[in-house]
Amino acid sequence: xxxxxxxxxxxxxxxxxxxxxxxxxxxxxxxxxxxxxxxxxxxxxxxxxxxxxxxxxxxxxxxxxxxxxxxxxxxxxxxxxxxxxxxxxxxxxxxxxxxxxxxxxxxxxxxxxxxxxxxxxxxxxxxxxxxxxxxxxxxxxxxxxxxxxxxxxxxxxxxxxxxxxxxxxxxxxxxxxxxxxxxxxxxxxxxxxxxxxxxxxxxxxxxxxxxxxxxxxxxxxxxxxxxxxxxxxxxxxxxxxxxxxxxxxxxxxxxxxxxxxxxxxxxxxxxxxxxxxxxxxxxxxxxxxxxxxxxxxxxxxxxxxxxxxxxxxxxxxxxxxxxxxxxxxxxxxxxxxxxxxxxxxxxxxxxxxxxxxxxxxxxxxxxxxxxxxxxxxxxxxxxxxxxxxxxxxxxxxxxxxxxxxxxxxxxxxxxxxxxxxxxxxxxxxxxxxxxxxxxxxxxxxxxxx
RNA sequence: GGAGGGGUUCCCGAGUGGCCAAAGGGAUCAGACUGUAAAUCUGACGCGAAAGCUUCGGUGGUUCGAAUCCACCCCCCUCCA
Numbered sequence: 053x054x055x056x057x058x059x060x061x062x063x064x065x066x067x068x069x070x071x072x073x074x075x076x077x078x079x080x081x082x083x084x085x086x087x088x089x090x091x092x093x094x095x096x097x098x099x100x101x102x103x104x105x106x107x108x109x110x111x112x113x114x115x116x117x118x119x120x121x122x123x124x125x126x127x128x129x130x131x132x133x134x135x136x137x138x139x140x141x142x143x144x145x146x147x148x149x150x151x152x153x154x155x156x157x158x159x160x161x162x163x164x165x166x167x168x169x170x171x172x173x174x175x176x177x178x179x180x181x182x183x184x185x186x187x188x189x190x191x192x193x194x195x196x197x198x199x200x201x202x203x204x205x206x207x208x209x210x211x212x213x214x215x216x217x218x219x220x221x222x223x224x225x226x227x228x229x230x231x232x233x234x235x236x237x238x239x240x241x242x243x244x245x246x247x248x249x250x251x252x253x254x255x256x257x258x259x260x261x262x263x264x265x266x267x268x269x270x271x272x273x274x275x276x277x278x279x280x281x282x283x284x285x286x287x288x289x290x291x292x293x294x295x296x297x298x299x300x301x302x303x304x305x306x307x308x309x310x311x312x313x314x315x316x317x318x319x320x321x322x323x324x325x326x327x328x329x330x331x332x333x334x335x336x337x338x339x340x341x342x343x344x345x346x347x348x349x350x351x352x353x354x355x356x357x358x359x360x361x362x363x364x365x366x367x368x369x370x371x372x373x374x375x376x377x378x379x380x381x382x383x384x385x386x387x388x389x390x391x392x393x394x395x396x397x398x399x400x401x402x403x404x405x406x407x408x409x410x411x412x413x414x415x416x417x418x419x420x421x422x423x424x425x426x427x428x429x430x431x432x433x434x435x436x437x438x439x440x441x442x443x444x445x446x447x448x449x450x451x452x453x454x455x456x457x458x459x460x461x462x463x464x465x466x467x468x469x470x471x472x473x474x475x476x477x478x479x480x481x482x483x484x485x486x487x488x489x490x491x492x493x494x495x496x497x498x499x500x501x
Numbered sequence: 502g503g504a505g506g507g508g509u510u511c512c513c514g515a516g517u518g519g520c521c522a523a524a525g526g527g528a529u530c531a532g533a534c535u536g537u538a539a540a541u542c543u544g545a546c547g548c549g550a551a552a553g554c555u556u557c558g559g560u561g562g563u564u565c566g567a568a569u570c571c572a573c574c575c576c577c578c579u580c581c582a
Binding site: 235299300302326329330331332333334363364365368392395396430431432433441442443444445446447448449450451452453454455465468469490491492493494 | 532536548549550
């Protein structure tokens with residue numbers, strides 16, 4: 053699956069693109085927050101194929117959609133003819149980035165982090181091309197150069213270039229230092245130095261001249277720019293992307309059910325697709341620019357068309373399809389579409405037996421049902437266990453409002469103690485499937501064991 | 502090591518002996534309205550269908566009764582050494 057999605061988009065590297073054109077496109081997409089070395093960067097990029105990098109720290113066994121913008125950014129640069137390095141933070145992941153984090157974080161054990169590093173490596177690889185000749189991507193791990201370093205060398209060769217006075221002035225750690233009720237350990241405080249060292253090291257060994265990252269990385273990136281100059285006399289650049297915000301002020305990338313992960317085992321392509329489909333009107337055109345490769349002109353045209361038409365905009369559907377394909381490939385997208393169509397078109401009766409099996413495999417939440425165990429059970433219990441609701445109270449609430457259906461038949465509070473009747477033989481699809489709907493959007497497939 | 506401040510239900514944050522399963526806000530879930538929107542309105546929101554059961558950093562204690570009082574411990578923050 054590594055790299056599989058890249059070729060699936062039908063857009064190979066477009067080496068004809070000039071970099072000034074790239075920067076103009078990024079600008080038009082609103083993807084540029086700040087640039088370090090703004091005067092010289094355009095002509096530097098136009099001057100040839102450059103190497104750039106972006107770091108991803110292993111803080112879990114999967115990246116989430118917060119990393120999507122930087123990942124796609126690496127690819128945008130690659131398509132413009134530059135060489136992307138995806139750095140996986142095998143070393144920095146052991147320390148923890150304090151940037152704009154309100155609290156000190158729990159350290160993870162080296163084994164755990166090492167395991168995550170491997171997961172991230174393959175995940176990151178799906179977004180960039182390793183096979184094109186001149187500017188093939190690479191994955192690097194900073195544990196390779198930080199892991200073997202001894203303390204004295206670190207303090208003398210690297211630490212000497214940093215002024216604590218300057219470090220504590222950085223906006224990214226200021227709140228931790230100034231605000232009452234928080235603090236920062238020396239360990240996390242050192243993070244900035246490690247990331248700076250990464251940049252200097254990559255500049256020296258791979259001639260990497262640009263680091264990209266989220267806007268929260270500005271302090272760490274500029275630290276690296278200074279260090280590369282001091283240690284190796286190299287001039288390098290930095291570019292940050294804006295923090296993705298939502299118009300309603302809530303945090304992007306989280307839903308009621310939690311984080312949206314890139315790993316299909318954590319967030320199914322169906323759930324992923326649904327997430328994007330639910331994007332607010334006020335955000336959707338901006339997100340199309342951030343998260344897809346559709347030309348800006350096309351996005352603008354879509355916005356105009358949506359505005360002129362009454363009713364439901366098409367933008368959400370476009371966004372959901374594009375991003376799902378980027379992350380989960382065509383197959384993942386098809387799976388998501390199949391489920392969506394089956395559930396929201398209103399006609400479950402059209403589904404075949406194999407369709408049901410497919411839905412389960414495609415990531416529709418499902419579980420097994422033992423007919424023998426139905427006896428003493430209550431629906432509230434059954435549905436809570438299946439994850440349809442957080443507590444029996446919520447199920448009860450839904451039952452009381454006639455918001456529960458089993459295979460299309462409404463179920464009320466009166467049936468709570470009658471699961472056997474609700475899951476009757478003749479009510480099933482193909483003798484074994486029950487599709488339960490709670491509320492407007494939550495579905496669960498039960499299959500008789 | 503010393504002095505002071507603090508740890509409340511998902512989050513913020515009231516609550517200083519009974520009227521406290523614990524105000525208020527946010528988040529979340531469900532309903533109406535809709536576009537599988539937004540805004541608005543309604544209900545739920547520790548667990549439990551209910552009876553009832555278990556919470557306010559931890560452990561013990563005082564009391565008829567504790568989130569609230571006492572003792573010790575743990576953790577966080579500020580200042581001093």
